[in-house]
Amino acid sequence: MAAALDIISWIFIVGGIAFCLIGGYGLIKLKDVYARLHAASLIDTLGVGLILVGLMFQAGLTLVTAKLALILVFIFFTSPTATHALARAAINHDVLPEVDTEDEREMVRSTKTPSEAAK
Amino acid sequence: MTQAIALAAALAGFWVLLSGYWLPLIIILGIASILLCVYIAHRLDVCDHEGHPVHLTVPGLWYFPWLVKEIVVSNITVAKAILFGGVRPQVLRVKASQSDELGQTVYANSITLTPGTVSIDVDNNYITVHAIMDGTADGLRTGEMDQKVCKLMGDPVSESGSAKA
Amino acid sequence: MMYAAAAAGVVVTMLLALVRALIGPNIYNRILAVNVFGTLSVMLIAIYGFVDDRPEFLDLAIVYALINFIGTIAVTKYVTFKDMGHGDDGDPAGDI
Missing domain, CATH: 1.10.287 (Helix Hairpins)
Known part of the structure; x- marks a missing residue:
C-alpha cells in the first residue's frame, strides 16, 4: 500500500516537473510577452499543482497536507490576477501582441485605460 | 451576516x-x-456577496472539477504546441452573458487560469482574450465555459451560445 | 534521492526564468520571469521541507506565496503609474 502511494506520488511529481520544464522552455522560446504569459500559466497551474499533489501523497492525511492544499488554492486564485494585471500594464504602455491582422491589434489598442498617468 | x-x-x-x-x-x-x-x-464593507461568495459553494462543487479538467486538457495542448510548434497568437472577443460583475469576474478568471487563453480586458459584457493557438481559441468560441459560468451563477443560459463579436 | 531530482528540476526551471529576466527585452518580461521565479521558489521551499523532514518549512512557503503575489501586483502598479499612491480621477482605488 505504502509502495503504491509512493509510486503514485512520484508519477505526479515527475509530471509536475515536466510541465515546469516545458513552461520554462516556453519562457525562452516564445516570441513576445503575451505568448510567454501562457508559458507562465503552464507553470502556475499544472506544474505547481501536480508537484503539490505529489507531495500531498507523500505526507498522508496530516496537517502538512492541509498546508499544501492551502498553498495550492492560494496560487490558483492569485496567479490569474497577477497575469491579468501584467497584461493590463503592458497594454497601457503600448506593448502590443504580435498577431496576424491589424484588426486584432486595434482590438487590443482600444482596451487601453484612458488615463493621463498611464501612458 | x-x-x-x-x-x-x-x-x-x-x-x-x-x-x-x-x-x-x-x-x-x-x-x-x-x-x-x-x-x-x-x-x-468588504464582507459582502462579492468578497465572500458563500452562495456559490454548492454550485461550485460541480464547476470546479469541470474547470480542473479543462485546465488539464489545455495544459497538455499548450505543452504540445510549445514543444512541437503550432503556436499562432491571436486576439478575439467573447461575450460574457453573466448578469452581474461577480459572474463576469469568475468567467474572466477562469479564462486566464486556463493555459492558452488570457483575458486582457473586460468591458460592456465582452471579454478581450489573447489566445496562443487555434485550439484553445476555438474552445472558447463555442461558449461552453460561458454557459457553465452562467449555470454556476444561476443566470439563464442563452441557447445561441456566445458567438464572437 | 527522488526529492533531490525534483528539486533539481525546479532549479533548472528557475534558471530558465532567470535567463528570461536577464535578457528582457522589456520590463514586462522581467516582471513575468520574476513572478515565475517566485512561484518556483515556493515549490523549492516546500520540497526542501520534505528533504529535511521539517514540515515547518511549509509555513515559509505560504508566506512566500503571499509575498510573491503582493510583490507582483505592487511592481506592476508602480511601473504603470510611476507611483504607488496613484488613483484614477474620481476613483480613489485606481486601476491596474
Whole structure:
C-alpha cells in the first residue's frame, strides 16, 4: 500500500516537473510577452499543482497536507490576477501582441485605460 | 451576516492550520484576532456577496472539477504546441452573458487560469482574450465555459451560445 | 534521492526564468520571469521541507506565496503609474 502511494506520488511529481520544464522552455522560446504569459500559466497551474499533489501523497492525511492544499488554492486564485494585471500594464504602455491582422491589434489598442498617468 | 460567519470560520481554520497548538491562551488570542478581523472587514464593507461568495459553494462543487479538467486538457495542448510548434497568437472577443460583475469576474478568471487563453480586458459584457493557438481559441468560441459560468451563477443560459463579436 | 531530482528540476526551471529576466527585452518580461521565479521558489521551499523532514518549512512557503503575489501586483502598479499612491480621477482605488 505504502509502495503504491509512493509510486503514485512520484508519477505526479515527475509530471509536475515536466510541465515546469516545458513552461520554462516556453519562457525562452516564445516570441513576445503575451505568448510567454501562457508559458507562465503552464507553470502556475499544472506544474505547481501536480508537484503539490505529489507531495500531498507523500505526507498522508496530516496537517502538512492541509498546508499544501492551502498553498495550492492560494496560487490558483492569485496567479490569474497577477497575469491579468501584467497584461493590463503592458497594454497601457503600448506593448502590443504580435498577431496576424491589424484588426486584432486595434482590438487590443482600444482596451487601453484612458488615463493621463498611464501612458 | 452569512458572509461574516463564513469569514470567521475561514479565519479560524487558517489560525488552527498555522498554529497547530491547543493551549487555552493561544486559542483565546486566536478568537480575539478573528473577532477584530471580522469587525474591521465589516467596517471596511468588504464582507459582502462579492468578497465572500458563500452562495456559490454548492454550485461550485460541480464547476470546479469541470474547470480542473479543462485546465488539464489545455495544459497538455499548450505543452504540445510549445514543444512541437503550432503556436499562432491571436486576439478575439467573447461575450460574457453573466448578469452581474461577480459572474463576469469568475468567467474572466477562469479564462486566464486556463493555459492558452488570457483575458486582457473586460468591458460592456465582452471579454478581450489573447489566445496562443487555434485550439484553445476555438474552445472558447463555442461558449461552453460561458454557459457553465452562467449555470454556476444561476443566470439563464442563452441557447445561441456566445458567438464572437 | 527522488526529492533531490525534483528539486533539481525546479532549479533548472528557475534558471530558465532567470535567463528570461536577464535578457528582457522589456520590463514586462522581467516582471513575468520574476513572478515565475517566485512561484518556483515556493515549490523549492516546500520540497526542501520534505528533504529535511521539517514540515515547518511549509509555513515559509505560504508566506512566500503571499509575498510573491503582493510583490507582483505592487511592481506592476508602480511601473504603470510611476507611483504607488496613484488613483484614477474620481476613483480613489485606481486601476491596474
